[in-house]
Amino acid sequence: MDIRGLKVLELLMGGDFNIRELASKLGLSYSRTATIIRHLVKGGYCEKQEGKIRLARNAKTSLLKELAYRYDISSLLGEVREDLLLAIREASSILEIQRKTGFAQSTIYQNLRELMTIGAIRKLNDHYVVAEETNLKSFLELLSREKEAREIEHEAxxxxxxxxxxxxxxxxxxxxxxxxxxxxxxxxxxxxxxxxxxxxxxxxxxxxxxxxxxxxxxxxxxxxxxxxxxxxxxxxxxxxxxxxxxxxxxxxxxxxxxxxxxxxxxxxxxxxxxxxxxxxxxxxxxxYGVRVSPPPGYEKIITVLRMLGEKLDAPTTVYLFGGANLLLRGLKSATKDLDIVAEDSTSFFKLKDTLLKLGFRMLTEHEMTSTDRKLSPSGILVSPELPRFDIFTRNICNAFSLTEEMKKRSEPQSFGKLELRLLSLEDVFLLKSITEREGDIEDMTVIVRHGGGLDWNVILETYFKEEKKIKRHLCFKILDSIEILQEREKITIPIRKPLLRHCIDIGILQSVKQGAKSVKEVRKLIDFPEYMIRNRITRLVGEGKISKKVEGKRFILSLTAKGRSELFH
Known part of the structure; x- marks a missing residue:
């Protein structure tokens, strides 16, 4: 807001004036003062009554008067500061504030320092937030709503x-x-x-x-x-x-x-x-022609597994993960499918052929959803009113392989000739964190809250072993799932911090490979706080994965052979 407009408001907080009196106190001409008053009246800050100018009686001026007791309102709202405070409500980093306001960084930094000096904002790491001052937040919310209302149609x-x-x-x-x-x-x-x-x-x-x-x-x-x-x-x-x-x-x-x-x-x-x-x-x-039915419950799952075990020609061992795993453990009441891993193609064909004999049919690729195709199952078999079977052979969900450690951790259940081994809850949690299917976060929540205590080290170690084996960085998907889980359930997942550090490291290495040569250039490519990026770059330099050379007044980052090997060509 214009400084002279704020000076007028400060004067009006002490009483009513006519325009000539205000002009005298401000040291301005009558016409200039009248123009300022017109803008303030239009903005709902003051009103004319019987030749006098007085502060308007509304929520905005009431909040402004309360703020005037705590702050110098010219220092708080003068010039670009009102716009900066409004921007900080939505965007909290310097780059975000600049995109929102269009101001030069030097202007932003200078005014943010002044706002911090008077206690209107605080800096948290590399982000800025409005201070926990209820009246200031309410005032800014009101200004924001007024601004938005002016920018849309009258009927909208x-x-x-x-x-x-x-x-x-x-x-x-x-x-x-x-x-x-x-x-x-x-x-x-x-x-x-x-x-x-x-x-x-x-x-x-x-x-x-x-x-x-x-x-x-x-x-x-x-x-x-x-x-x-x-x-x-x-x-x-x-x-x-x-x-x-x-x-x-x-x-x-x-x-x-x-x-x-x-x-x-x-x-x-x-x-x-x-x-x-x-x-x-x-x-x-x-x-609307949409058929809705609840997912099969425990009895229907048990029935179809018994039917399968009776119909198999020879003993067959397969591994179960997903929602049905939780259902058989008593952690879930219903699920729409059984996610099964066969050790080899022989086991897969035994299972598939037996299900076909039971009246199931195999989905064509055209019938699969985009999520199904992305997970690359060996086959999806369906039957009306029965749970569907999503069967994978060795490779699970187009990501991890069925390892010997996973097999050892599994628990057996027998249904006739079918030996169904339930993967451990640690392995189910890990697989759920990468599949990105609906219901996965819900199942991860059930595992954390009712699973009886997970061995988080097993989950982290399994991931790192699989990452090296499959030469793919799925850590970003896992971190995303864990952060959603934490935010939604207000719980702390112990492996988040080491996983976050690993994701930042990989993000930095990928950015430098793409040509980023400074911290700021890396920051533009990866969405992590700048202070974390700086800390991890120091660690990566110490580990010999990045080199840092001085050119003039700046450090230039480059990838070493060791760092390049981390990216799995």
Missing amino acids: VLLYSHHGIKLKMVPAGKEAVGSKTAFSLFPNYGLDYFSPYDYYVEPPMRVSMEECLIHALIMARNKLERTMCAIFYLKNYNRINTERIKTLAKKYGVLQLLTRLQNYVRGSTIEADVFLPWDEFKEKAGI
């Missing part, structure tokens, strides 16, 4: 605004800036859903199926609308990119809601506070 209702993206609704048929999204696009994906509103995203963009669903989840205001999102998800299940939708849910801050939706459509939890009752969901889904 703003439902989301963050990082330059706005989601809004307008009465159906009204024109608005942006692209249609959410429920307005549902007819394009097989759901003729009527709404008295049109839904828009701004700025204009090409809205993908995944964005359409995430926008709808954000904009849904009641159980019916959230249930329609669930029907949309099921209707388009085979076309939705699960990795992309999870990334978008994290970006928009609705990952927990998406997880609840996924659990709801699987029937694993009844989300009565968020969605319609299951019977109503089933009925509404049927209207």
Whole structure:
């Protein structure tokens, strides 16, 4: 805000004045003072009454008066500082603040120092946050909402605004800036859903199926609308990119809601506070040609395993991971499939042929979802009303192999000629952390909370051994799953810190290989705090994986042969 405008507000906090009196106190001309007053009246800060200018009576000026007792408001809000404080609410690093405001870094640094001096903001590592001052946060929230309201159509209702993206609704048929999204696009994906509103995203963009669903989840205001999102998800299940939708849910801050939706459509939890009752969901889904049934429970799983054991021609040993593993341990009440690992092709064909005799059929690649294809099973066999079988041979989920250590840790259960060995909970947790299928975070939660104490060292050691064997860095996926789990359940996972350090190391090595020569250049390529990157670079230099040479006034980073070998060409 203009400094002279703030001076006017400070004067008005002490009483009412006419324009001439204010001009005299400010040392400005009458016309210049009148212009300042017009801006303040338009901004809702003051009002004219009987020839006098007085402070407006509203929530904003009430908060401003309270702030004036704690801060010098010219130092707090003068010039670019109001914009900086508003930016810090959404963006907390220097680069993010610069992208948000467009100010030069020198301007940002200078004013951030002043704001820290008066206690309005604090620095945490390389991020800035508004101080825990309730009135300041409330004032900034009010300013932000006023600014947003000025930037959208008069008839529009703003439902989301963050990082330059706005989601809004307008009465159906009204024109608005942006692209249609959410429920307005549902007819394009097989759901003729009527709404008295049109839904828009701004700025204009090409809205993908995944964005359409995430926008709808954000904009849904009641159980019916959230249930329609669930029907949309099921209707388009085979076309939705699960990795992309999870990334978008994290970006928009609705990952927990998406997880609840996924659990709801699987029937694993009844989300009565968020969605319609299951019977109503089933009925509404049927209207749109979507068949809904809860996943098979314990009795049905046991029955099909006994049928399989009786029908096999010869004794066969296979290994079980996934939700069915938890079900047989009593940690879960239902699951839609059995994830099985066969040791060799002979065991796979025995299992497949026997299931075909029992009336199962093998899915064609065209029938598989994108997630199924990505996991590369040897075969998926299905039968109406029975759990499906996802069978892998040696290689599990296109990632890890069935190791001798995994076999030794497994526990046997017999069903006739079928010896079903349950992989350890440590191995199930690790596999769940990389598959990125719906329900995986839920199952990881069950393992942590009810598994009786995991050996976290086994999980970490198994991962590092497999990483070297398969020559792939899956650590980023595992870290992502663990951080989602921690945030959602408010629990601490002991292996997060060593895994985080490993991910930063690999990210640094990959960045330097791509041409990054300084810490700032590395920071642009990997999304980790700068202080962590600096610490790990020092460690990598000490380990001989990166060299650091002085050129002029700067250090130049380069990859050594040892560092290159870590990246598994």
